[in-house]
Amino acid sequence: MIIAIASKRGPKVEAVQQVLPRISYHLSADPASIDYLTYEIDGGISMPRSLSELLTGAEERVKLLQKLLQQENRHVDFYIGMEGGFHRFAHGGKDLVFLQSWAYVSNGKTAYYGSSGNVSVPDHIALEVMEKNRDLSIVIDEVTLTFDVRSKQGTWGVLTKDFLTRQQSFEIALTAAFAPFYNKEMYR
Numbered sequence: 001m002i003i004a005i006a007s008k009r010g011p012k013v014e015a016v017q018q019v020l021p022r023i024s025y026h027l028s029a030d031p032a033s034i035d036y037l038t039y040e041i042d043g044g045i046s047m048p049r050s051l052s053e054l055l056t057g058a059e060e061r062v063k064l065l066q067k068l069l070q071q072e073n074r075h076v077d078f079y080i081g082m083e084g085g086f087h088r089f090a091h092g093g094k095d096l097v098f099l100q101s102w103a104y105v106s107n108g109k110t111a112y113y114g115s116s117g118n119v120s121v122p123d124h125i126a127l128e129v130m131e132k133n134r135d136l137s138i139v140i141d142e143v144t145l146t147f148d149v150r151s152k153q154g155t156w157g158v159l160t161k162d163f164l165t166r167q168q169s170f171e172i173a174l175t176a177a178f179a180p181f182y183n184k185e186m187y188r
Contacts, residue, residue: 001020001024001027001029001033001034001035001077001078002034002035002037002075002076002077002078003016003020003034003035003036003037003076003077003078003080004037004038004039004065004069004076004078004079004080005036005037005038005039005080006039006041006043006061006062006064006065006079006080006081006082007038007039007040007041007061007081007082008038008039008040009150009151010151010152010167011150011151011152011154011165011166011167011170012082012167012170013036013038014167015082015167015168015170015171015174016036016080016170016174017036018167018171019171019174019175019178020034020036021034022175023175023178023182026182026183027178027181027182029077037074037076039065039068041061041064041065041068041081042061042064043056043057043058043060043061043081043083044056044057044060045057045060045083045085046135047085047086047129047133047135047136048083048084048085048086048087049085049086049087049088049129049130050086050087050088051087051100053083053085054083054084054085054087054100054102055083055102055104055113057081057083057085057102058081058082058083058102058103058104058113059081059104059111059113060081061081061082061083061104062079062080062081062104062105062106062111065079065081066079066106066108076108077107078105078106078107078181079105079106079107079108080103080104080105080174080177081103081104082101082102082103082104082170082173082174083101083102083104084099084100084101084102084154084155084166084169084170085099085100085136086098086099086100086121086126086129086130086136087100088126088130096120097120097121097126097129097130098118098119098120098121099118099119099121099155099156099159100115100116100117100118100119100169101115101116101156101166101169101170101172101173102114102115102116102173103115103170103173103174103176103177104177105174105177105178105181107181110180112177112178112179112180112181113176113177114172114173114174114175114176114177114178114179115172115173115176116169116170116172116173117164117169117172119156119159119160119164120159121159122159124143125139125140125143125155136150136155137149137150140155140158143158144158150166152166153165153166154166154167154169156168156169
């Protein structure tokens with residue numbers, strides 16, 4: 001089985017490499033025979049700030065990846081795009097901002113979305129990203145006084161004291177996005 005991933009970033013690639021062996025039996029594949037192809041594909045949205053932008057970013061990565069691989073005449077069983085970012089909604093008279101991860105998985109004919117849970121974003125971080133339009137990767141590095149948090153535990157890890165990492169959030173999203181493929185009886 002050949003899996004094409006629209007990212008070379010560690011947490012995303014490692015999430016795919018964790019999920020696929022667990023579900024491969026239900027996809028009629030041997031976990032030892034899975035080949036992973038990684039490509040740096042931009043989803044077109046530098047910092048998603050809405051559910052629509054999160055879904056569009058994940059889907060756009062897959063579309064661009066499919067186009068690239070078709071030009072190369074390369075056969076792939078599944079194309080995977082992932083996007084993480086913020087979204088907000090009003091509830092109880094308050095504006096709430098959450099961090100969420102999304103996955104979009106296609107077999108070239110059919111595609112499905114899956115998402116992680118949500119984690120509440122502290123007001124001081126939400127203000128910088130949502131109101132001042134700053135990139136989360138820069139803000140979280142400043143807040144934590146570290147470099148390249150997004151390639152490690154991610155904002156998920158920072159906000160949850162590493163009880164949930166960026167990789168784990170993508171694992172949840174991928175498991176959900178693959179469900180119609182590995183549980184076909186339910187999704188007829």
